[in-house]
Amino acid sequence: MTAMPKWADAVLVPLISLLIAFVISGLVIFAIGEDPIAAMKLMVSGALGSTYGWGYTLYYATNFIFTGLAVSIAFQAGLFNIGGEGQASIGGLGVALCCLYIPWPHWSLALMGAVVAAAVFGAAWAAIPAYLQAKRGSHIVITTIMFNFIASAVLVYVLVNVLRPTGSMDSSSARFDEVMHLPSLHDVLALVGIPFNNRNPANISLVIALVACVGVWILMWRTRLGYQLRAFGKSEKASVYAGINPVRITMYAMLLSGGLAGMMAVNTVMGEGQRLILNSVEGAGFIGIAVALMGRSHPVGVLLAAILFGFLYQGGAELALWTKIPRELIVVIQALVILFTGALDDMVRRPVERVFVMLQKGKT
Amino acid sequence: MDFATLIQILDSTVRLATPLLFACLAGLFSERAGIFDIGLEGKMLAAAFLSAAAAAVTGSVWLGVGAGIFASLMLSGIHGLASITFRGNQLISGVAINFLASGLTVLLGQTWFGLGGRTPPLTGDARFGPITLPFADALAPVPFIGPIYAELISGHSALVYLAIACVPASAWILYRTRFGLRLRAVGENPAAVDTAGVSVNGIRFAAVAICGVLCGLAGAYLALGLAAGFGKEMTAGRGYIALAALIFAKWRPWYALGATMLFGFLEAVGNRFPNIDLGLFVLPSQFMQALPYVLTVVILAGFIGKAVPPRAGGQPYVKER
Structure with a gap:
């Protein structure tokens, strides 16, 4: 066959x-x-008919690229990381701490710091399930599901008891400093002379997402580690026989996966919210599963699938608004x-x- | 904490544990037959919605239960088709079922009732009333035993007693009948069952169907017993807690009763005392909410006894070699 x-x-x-x-x-x-046809037309015009719509579509797509890549890397290594949701919300905590407590002089430095913080926090949240899978054989799907719930409890606790400014009734952190404001896609595209709507949340994180796509491709298909990850995913027995350390590979795969899922928070927390709110992930961690499956766990496929889901998200919002x-x-x-x-x-x-x-x- | 408070907490433990127990036993049948099911949550949600919708329209609680079981069975059918017939990934199928239920319930609820995804509130015969066991009123004034019998044991809805009865029934089916032996064998070594001339897929479909019925009861109890109607995402992760309880129970019926009662108790305590003052420090309510998940991870890690899942779990059976 x-x-x-x-x-x-x-x-x-x-x-x-x-x-x-x-x-x-x-x-x-x-x-x-x-009427399905009318609904489809409305979705297309709402999501792709204007640069305003495109802005939202790309903003959502940025999230889905990160979570989609996260699920893909784990899939390639034969692991099902269903915990993108939790990893992304803990990543958001990392971004918030980094932006609130470090007096960055310029947004570009803050951005670099936030990316690192998001990745480290996300990876740390994936590390425990990864370790338990690698060392003690606990099923990673179940542990990552459990860690999603634990993450949401942790986030509620930290937001309500630690990060909430005194006197505020909102369970959200304080606003970040003005300096931390990321350039929007409007600003970025204006540099090359492309007019783009400025009332949408798309921001420079999209560029980071695209860089991440290229990075994942290079990692998976052009490096020794990537080869080991894929070999491990194809056949654990054969790869162990070939001298690949299963504990090491499981850890690497999940740390990379968790880090990418966490980086999603740069887009939502720093790019859009400018503060940490409850449930800033909004299910993007789970959409990563659909994106990875649709994109056949390949960065190009993930990019296209993420844009498709960004379109569905924005189109769906338009549908809810008008129908x-x-x-x-x-x-x-x-x-x-x-x-x-x-x-x-x-x-x-x-x-x-x-x-x-x-x-x-x-x-x- | 005085005696009356304790009785109240235990009473609400029983009520909160009931949907978990149904769902946990549902998962037990499915996983013992080698079909992983993370779609318990979705099946419960769909059952809760359709049972509340049917009860609201017909005014009959039992028609509601029937509708709930029907909804859950439909999703079980999809899961069976994907993971048994087409040998797809059982985990991915479960994820899809959860989203399908989460989306469709609101979509249909909004279209049918226009209440933002809720169903109309249920009253009278459309929801389960308490059943007073014999002599409950007569025994109530007796100290100690009276409150235990009258408040803790008596006065629950029919489904609570059904859930408790399901535990010995499941244990009997699994360990004392031919079907149960085959079901467990299919989850451990399907090839052996196949060699004996028994249809592996047939047994697995039967297990998935039982799982559907039990999840249907869990959802129906949520909407018709615990609450009065359906609310958006009303299962609130109970399907996953049931999954956690299943691991905690090491895939055994009597342990399942213990595990779900424990998790129900944690929820009841969390509802009653949002923040627990231990003198030295205050346990936040989020800690209580996260505790079942933390305990499950600890159990999974094998620090307190090892939970060994059925050996052929998650693998589709391929007959020809």
């Missing part, structure tokens, strides 16, 4: 899965008494994408394979 060319496996199968997910979503919209379709439609679409590109992959793949086998027989 190797009749299927590589491109079909990498592009055709996910596209067909995506199409099925969209058709079912359309049926859902139809079933609740709305009676609630925002939760996006959650349904997300579920269907995960279902068809992840769990029901075989259902799509088998018929496609059969078609290719038939085509080959026809040739010879």
Whole structure:
């Protein structure tokens, strides 16, 4: 059954899965008494019809690139990191501490500091489940789920009892200093003369996300460590036989994964919020799973899938604004994408394979 | 803490543990047959929604329960299709089911009732009332035994007693029947069961269906017993707590009762005393909320007894070699 060319496996199968997910979503919209075609048009014009819409789309996409890459690296190493949500919220704590307590002279230095803090905090939160998996064989899926809940309890505690300014009723941290304000995408693109809307949260973090994509690609396909990670994911036994240390690789994979998930917080906490609020992650950690599955755990695929989900997010917000379709439609679409590109992959793949086998027989 | 407070806390422990117990036993059947199920949360949520919706429309609590079980079974069907028939990743399928339930419940709730995802509040016959056991009123004035019988043991809804009854029933099915032996064998060594001429996929589908029914009861109890109607995301992580309890219980029915009661007790104490003053320092309420998860991680790490999952868990069975 190797009749299927590589491109079909990498592009055709996910596209067909995506199409099925969209058709079912359309049926859902139809079933609740709305017009799917009109909804689609509204989503496209709302998310991609103006630079304002694009700004939001890219802002969301930035989050999903980070969490998508995080899940991808773990997937490549054969691990399922479902804890992106917790790692990102602890990463946000790192960003907030770094921005609140260090008097940075300039935003660029603060940005570098925040990226490091976010990555370190995120990685630290992934380190315990990783260690327990590597050393004691505790199932990483369960431990990372548990750590999501523990993270949310920790965050509530820290926000309410430590970071909340005295007298404030809001459970959020104080605002960061003006110096810490990151340049928006409007400012960045103005440097090269491209006009872009300035009333949207897209900011320079997008550039960091793109750099992260390239970095992950170089790491996974051009370095020894990346090779070891992928070999470990393909066959643990073979890689151990080849002298790869399973404990080390599990730790590296999860630390990288947690660090990337944590870096998402630079975009939300520093780029948009300028303060730490409860639930700044808003489920982006889980969307990373859909993005990684859709993007076949490859940085290029992750980038495209993240933009697609950014579009869905912004389009969904527009739908909720102008029609009676609630925002939760996006959650349904997300579920269907995960279902068809992840769990029901075989259902799509088998018929496609059969078609290719038939085509080959026809040739010879 | 006086005696009356203790009785109150234990009373609410029993009520809070009931949905966990149903869900934990649900996960037990599924995972003992080798099908990991992190979709307990989603199934409970879908069941809670549809049971509340059906009860609100028909006014009958039992029709509500039926609808809840139906919703949960539908999702179980998807999980079975993905993880048994198409040999997909069971964890990913579970994640998808959780999101599907989380999105669809609000989407449908908003369309049907227009209350921002809630169902209309339930009253009268549309929700479970307390059942007073015989002699409860007569025994109530008796010191010590009276309050225990009248308040702690009597006066719960039908599903609470059903949940408790499910524990010996599950233990009996799993350890004393042919079906139970096969179910456990499928989770440990499916090839051996196949060699004996028993359909591995058949047993697994049966296990997933039982899981669906029990999750349906868990969700129905949440919406019709514990609360009066459905609210957005009302399961609030209980499916994951049940999963944690399952590991805590080392995949055994009687231990499941103990684990869910413990987690129910933690929740009851957390509700009653948000911040616990220990004299030296104050335990914040967030600590109590996080405790079940921390305990589960500790158990998983093998520091207090080792929890060994069924050996063939998570792997789809491929017949031909």
